[in-house]
Amino acid sequence: MKFAWFPGCVSRGACRELYASVKAVAPILGLELTEMTEAACTGAGVISEHSPGVADALNARTFAMAQKMGLPVMNNCSTCMGVMAGVQARLGGDGTALGRVNGVLKAEALEYKPPVRVTNFLWVLVEDVGLEKLKSLVKRPLRGVRLGPFYGCYILRPEANLGFGEKPERGKYLEQVIAACGGDPVDYEGKDKCCGFPILTMNRKNSLSMAGDHLLEARGNGAHGLVTPCPLCHLNLDAQQPDAAKVKGQRIDLPILHLPQLVGLALGLEPKDLGLGKHIVSTRPLLDRAGVGG
Amino acid sequence: MKATLIVRRYDPESGKPPYDQTYTVAVGESEVVLDALIKIREEQDGSLALRCSCRSAICGSCAMNMNGHPGLACKTKVAALSPHGEPVQVGPGGNLPVIKDLVVDMGPFWSKVRQVTPWLRPGAPPPANEEYRVPNERMLDLSGMMACIMCGACVMACTVLEAEQGQGGKPDEGFLGPAALAKALRFVGDPRDGTSRERLEALMGGGGIWDCTHCFECVQRCPKGVAPMDRILELRRRAVDAGFTDHNGVRHAQAFVDSIRKHGQLDENYLARKSVTFGELFQMMPVALRMLLAGKMPPMFPHNLPGDSREDVKRIFEAMEEEKPA
Numbered sequence: 001m002k003f004a005w006f007p008g009c010v011s012r013g014a015c016r017e018l019y020a021s022v023k024a025v026a027p028i029l030g031l032e033l034t035e036m037t038e039a040a041c042t043g044a045g046v047i048s049e050h051s052p053g054v055a056d057a058l059n060a061r062t063f064a065m066a067q068k069m070g071l072p073v074m075n076n077c078s079t080c081m082g083v084m085a086g087v088q089a090r091l092g093g094d095g096t097a098l099g100r101v102n103g104v105l106k107a108e109a110l111e112y113k114p115p116v117r118v119t120n121f122l123w124v125l126v127e128d129v130g131l132e133k134l135k136s137l138v139k140r141p142l143r144g145v146r147l148g149p150f151y152g153c154y155i156l157r158p159e160a161n162l163g164f165g166e167k168p169e170r171g172k173y174l175e176q177v178i179a180a181c182g183g184d185p186v187d188y189e190g191k192d193k194c195c196g197f198p199i200l201t202m203n204r205k206n207s208l209s210m211a212g213d214h215l216l217e218a219r220g221n222g223a224h225g226l227v228t229p230c231p232l233c234h235l236n237l238d239a240q241q242p243d244a245a246k247v248k249g250q251r252i253d254l255p256i257l258h259l260p261q262l263v264g265l266a267l268g269l270e271p272k273d274l275g276l277g278k279h280i281v282s283t284r285p286l287l288d289r290a291g292v293g294g
Numbered sequence: 295m296k297a298t299l300i301v302r303r304y305d306p307e308s309g310k311p312p313y314d315q316t317y318t319v320a321v322g323e324s325e326v327v328l329d330a331l332i333k334i335r336e337e338q339d340g341s342l343a344l345r346c347s348c349r350s351a352i353c354g355s356c357a358m359n360m361n362g363h364p365g366l367a368c369k370t371k372v373a374a375l376s377p378h379g380e381p382v383q384v385g386p387g388g389n390l391p392v393i394k395d396l397v398v399d400m401g402p403f404w405s406k407v408r409q410v411t412p413w414l415r416p417g418a419p420p421p422a423n424e425e426y427r428v429p430n431e432r433m434l435d436l437s438g439m440m441a442c443i444m445c446g447a448c449v450m451a452c453t454v455l456e457a458e459q460g461q462g463g464k465p466d467e468g469f470l471g472p473a474a475l476a477k478a479l480r481f482v483g484d485p486r487d488g489t490s491r492e493r494l495e496a497l498m499g500g501g502g503i504w505d506c507t508h509c510f511e512c513v514q515r516c517p518k519g520v521a522p523m524d525r526i527l528e529l530r531r532r533a534v535d536a537g538f539t540d541h542n543g544v545r546h547a548q549a550f551v552d553s554i555r556k557h558g559q560l561d562e563n564y565l566a567r568k569s570v571t572f573g574e575l576f577q578m579m580p581v582a583l584r585m586l587l588a589g590k591m592p593p594m595f596p597h598n599l600p601g602d603s604r605e606d607v608k609r610i611f612e613a614m615e616e617e618k619p620a
Contacts, residue, residue, distance in 0.1 A: 009560035013592035014585065038603040040558040045508055046550040049527045050534075053614035058554070061610065082510075104613040108606045157510035189362065194453040194509035201569040202504045202543045203454075204577075206469075210457045210507070239585055278589045 003074035004066040005033035010231040017275020021260040042083040059087040060101045064110035072117035078230035081120040082154025085161040122229040134180045139268030141182025142290045148186040148218035149174030152230030181266035186223040190214030197236040211236045212248035225255040225286045255283040297321045302385030328367035343395035354445030359385040364450035366517045387450030402465035410478040417488020426486045439480035441518045448472035448512035469505045472512035472522030479525040494533045503529045504543035558599035558607040562592035
């Protein structure tokens with residue numbers, strides 16, 4: 001299973017533990033990743049707000065590079081996934097837009113020829129590695145650990161762009177992976193809602209209130225922690241959690257795992273190899289519950 | 295097939311809190327949730343309150359929550375919600391006050407639509423002995439918004455309204471919401487309207503276009519493909535083009551664009567610094583300190599693309615930036 005790996009900006013910046021944990025689990029899962037060091041940011045929905053043409057071209061450039069490598073793209077971020085899927089949809093059906101984009105890419109001898117397969121670490125776990133294989137690789141089942149899934153909007157909506165027609169279970173993959181790792185998935189309404197991160201600097205109170213609501217709901221339903229495939233959600237749910245707690249007027253103390261950290265723990269990797277010490281909310285209580293020392 | 299519907303009941307006059315009631319009803323393969331509810335009302339329980347009229351997805355009366363998400367009950371097949379005979383959860387749409395059972399008060403919805411002045415304010419009188427002439431393609435651009443049937447599904451799904459009301463906000467206050475803002479673009483974009491600037495300026499404030507959190511809920515739930523969130527982003531673009539830039543939303547977008555243009559990748563420290571006013575920087579200090587202590591501070595010199603790639607990214611910006619969508 002070979003992929004052109006698109007780590008994205010945040011996993012090279014504020015969430016370097018995500019980058020480290022993808023790298024740590026990939027070989028055990030049989031994933032051969034070639035990092036796309038020359039690919040640019042997807043634009044995260046912000047560039048397309050400013051100029052859809054620029055966002056289309058930046059992503060088409062990434063797709064063309066992967067096609068040159070002869071590999072599908074794998075990202076590890078709900079936001080990257082959604083933006084890339086949106087560009088795939090826009091350039092797939094419109095010959096004029098595609099022609100304009102390829103006109104610009106010509107200068108670097110690249111051409112995007114749709115379709116290209118773009119996927120992400122969560123989908124790869126279920127659709128490429130497979131849940132049975134994942135279960136067979138688990139060395140440290142997280143028995144008794146109750147984990148809430150937190151998807152991130154962009155990996156769920158709009159469904160038409162994200163292949164839900166062919167794969168309607170994509171909205172349940174996180175629960176399936178949590179269970180495959182030996183944990184107990186916790187259901188709560190906030191799991192497919194917005195973490196609030198996009199409006200953090202525009203409407204801080206609403207942003208933190210969103211994060212706080214989902215965290216408290218999950219905790220109220222018995223979660224010992226949350227798992228997310230989106231580093232932007234992680235920033236609002238983990239790094240901003242102390243402020244979200246202030247807005248909600250109560251302590252929260254709910255550890256937030258990046259998806260590959262959960263997988264890594266189940267595969268028997270050490271917390272420090274997964275950057276589990278680099279969180280704002282301590283992951284220690286969750287590790288203790290899972291019987292992980294160190 | 296037999297379908298099980300778990301319906302959220304509520305009668306404020308009873309003094310009792312909302313409760314769930316389970317009904318079993320026979321439905322055909324192609325029958326919709328509304329068919330099932332009408333059967334329940336006619337054959338089992340005349341006290342069930344629901345609102346419907348056309349049964350053809352055009353009057354917009356029967357928007358409600360089905361399995362946790364709003365949509366038109368007359369357009370949603372029972373079999374699609376319950377492929378293996380699972381019970382279907384039915385309840386009133388969110389973010390609006392419940393009058394009884396599945397009927398919500400649309401008053402706050404209409405009050406917000408009215409706030410965007412949803413009628414034409416012509417910039418000039420029509421040409422003598424003629425009506426206003428508009429090129430077909432300019433109106434085609436607006437037809438997407440005009441497809442709105444005002445059912446309120448987008449408002450019921452809006453995560454920002456949910457967060458505001460969770461903090462005690464009233465349904466007719468705060469964020470204008472997806473339906474009203476999509477309607478606003480319908481008039482901002484109308485070539486006959488003479489008040490686009492005033493309209494955009496009014497939307498720059500609290501509760502306006504910059505309060506949308508980009509969650510795609512309204513895009514996913516709209517039964518008519520209006521894609522309200524996309525319209526809100528279009529309003530943002532038009533507001534910036536019209537020179538309205540004194541907002542953290544604009545500062546954030548500009549810093550983001552500048553960072554990608556320069557590095558090809560995001561410089562998170564730069565973005566955080568430039569996305570807020572000077573005063574607000576102090577508010578961010580505790581977070582920055584927390585991240586520094588946890589070893590989570592983004593690197594001072596962010597990941598940079600190789601030199602050739604940076605040139606390629608610049609070329610893309612130069613070639614594509616001026617292109618505006620039709």
